[in-house]
Amino acid sequence: MQLTLQLALALPLLFFGLLSIALSQQAHFRHRRWAGRCNAIGLRTIMLRRIAGVLALLVSAILMVLVEGIGFGLVLWVMAAAALAVLSTWVLARSS
Secondary structure, X not given: OOOOHHHHHHHHHHHXXXXXXXXXXXXXXXXXHHHHHHHHOOOOXXXXXXXXXXXXXXXXXXXXXXXXXXXXXXXXXHHHHHHHHHHHHHHHHHOO
16 A cells, blocks of 8 residues: 555544544543643634534545545444454543
């Protein structure tokens, strides 16, 4: 599989979307390190973080589908989402 600019953008967008959605939950809303970074870019409320997270997830899925085709792109997106969900859980648990 050839790494393209679209894939290089889709994976960080996917991680940002998952992290934004996790930071919009009550348990992580006031997380020192990551919530401070979200506040710095203007995502101060729960609703803004959720909207930004959902939009980032949708854009990353669309990028992967455009690059790899609908079948393999969605499978790749689901596998990457699962791996990055574990990574974001580890990041939030480790720095709290």
